[in-house]
Amino acid sequence: MSADPTRPVLDVTGLDVHYRRRHGRLHALRAATLSVAPGETVGVIGETGSGKSTLARAVLGLVRPSAGRVVVAGEDVTGHSARRWRALRRRGVLQYVFQDPLRSLDPDLSVEESLVEPLLIAGRTRAEAAARVRAQLARVHLDAALLSRLPGELSGGQRQRVAVARALVTDPELVILDEPVSALDSANRVRALELLKHLRDAGTALLFISHDLGSVAGVADRIAVLYQGEIVEVGPARSVVNAPRHPYTRLLVGSAPTLRSAAADRTRRDALRDLLHSAAHATTDA
Numbered sequence: 001m002s003a004d005p006t007r008p009v010l011d012v013t014g015l016d017v018h019y020r021r022r023h024g025r026l027h028a029l030r031a032a033t034l035s036v037a038p039g040e041t042v043g044v045i046g047e048t049g050s051g052k053s054t055l056a057r058a059v060l061g062l063v064r065p066s067a068g069r070v071v072v073a074g075e076d077v078t079g080h081s082a083r084r085w086r087a088l089r090r091r092g093v094l095q096y097v098f099q100d101p102l103r104s105l106d107p108d109l110s111v112e113e114s115l116v117e118p119l120l121i122a123g124r125t126r127a128e129a130a131a132r133v134r135a136q137l138a139r140v141h142l143d144a145a146l147l148s149r150l151p152g153e154l155s156g157g158q159r160q161r162v163a164v165a166r167a168l169v170t171d172p173e174l175v176i177l178d179e180p181v182s183a184l185d186s187a188n189r190v191r192a193l194e195l196l197k198h199l200r201d202a203g204t205a206l207l208f209i210s211h212d213l214g215s216v217a218g219v220a221d222r223i224a225v226l227y228q229g230e231i232v233e234v235g236p237a238r239s240v241v242n243a244p245r246h247p248y249t250r251l252l253v254g255s256a257p258t259l260r261s262a263a264a265d266r267t268r269r270d271a272l273r274d275l276l277h278s279a280a281h282a283t284t285d286a
């Protein structure tokens with residue numbers, strides 16, 4: 001697939017998401033603006049409840065934004081019907097991997113069937129699809145002996161690889177990964193991160209969502225920081241880690257001691273927390 005190198009593969013502008021709740025509405029995403037260039041890896045970090053999954057779901061058309069625009073590979077997908085989304089997915093432009101690979105894999109399909117399916121949906125013949133799957137295995141370091149297994153017969157790390165392989169088999173321009181490493185033990189996490197680097201090097205644009213700055217910092221070209229539904233900082237990964245501007249980013253960096261040798265001490269962290277607390281009170285919706 002030949003992407004226009006000057007056009008963002010994902011362009012999100014002023015995206016707002018509200019959830020209806022029993023008592024009022026929750027403003028879960030506030031005027032989020034973010035773009036991903038072809039081949040670029042953008043990390044989105046934020047603590048639990050900050051709106052990371054909401055952003056991914058809004059981009060994928062799984063929740064309807066109340067304002068803003070999402071453009072995928074030049075196509076304005078905001079407000080697309082389920083039918084138009086299916087057509088977009090069929091073109092294989094974007095794929096996604098969710099937190100729990102068991103949820104993104106059909107438990108009744110073998111690994112091979114899971115990998116072949118997106119290709120059949122994209123219009124390949126069964127023979128073409130089977131050949132393509134075999135060729136793709138090495139790319140994600142999967143052993144061909146696993147092809148006949150069901151997801152329940154794989155380890156967590158192997159399942160994660162299958163989920164990633166499935167997302168990649170159609171050569172998408174963009175892959176959205178929501179906490180792809182959170183369920184893994186540390187050895188498998190390292191392998192999964194290597195895999196992401198490998199993908200990035202192969203030219204796939206990635207939107208990599210995680211609560212773990214450490215995981216994101218090693219893979220992302222740029223990092224966006226979500227705090228209470230708002231993107232409070234976006235910048236090159238190196239600047240965000242070495243010279244964080246927003247107090248929340250400073251708190252995150254200070255809480256990830258492996259990132260910097262001089263981690264913020266407890267007093268500084270407490271001071272940042274106080275600052276954030278007062279900022280949050282100043283911006284809370286009426």
Ligand SMILES: Nc1ncnc2c1ncn2[C@@H]1O[C@H](COP(=O)(O)OP(=O)(O)OP(=O)(O)O)[C@@H](O)[C@H]1O
Binds near residue numbers: 028
């Ligand atoms: N379907 C929903 N209905 C109502 N509120 C929701 C819904 N989904 C999420 N929320 C709320 O919206 C806010 C953002 O949730 P979201 O799942 O996007 O956060 P997150 O950053 O992905 O968190 P985590 O890291 O825990 O997955 C949270 O306060 C959450 O409780």
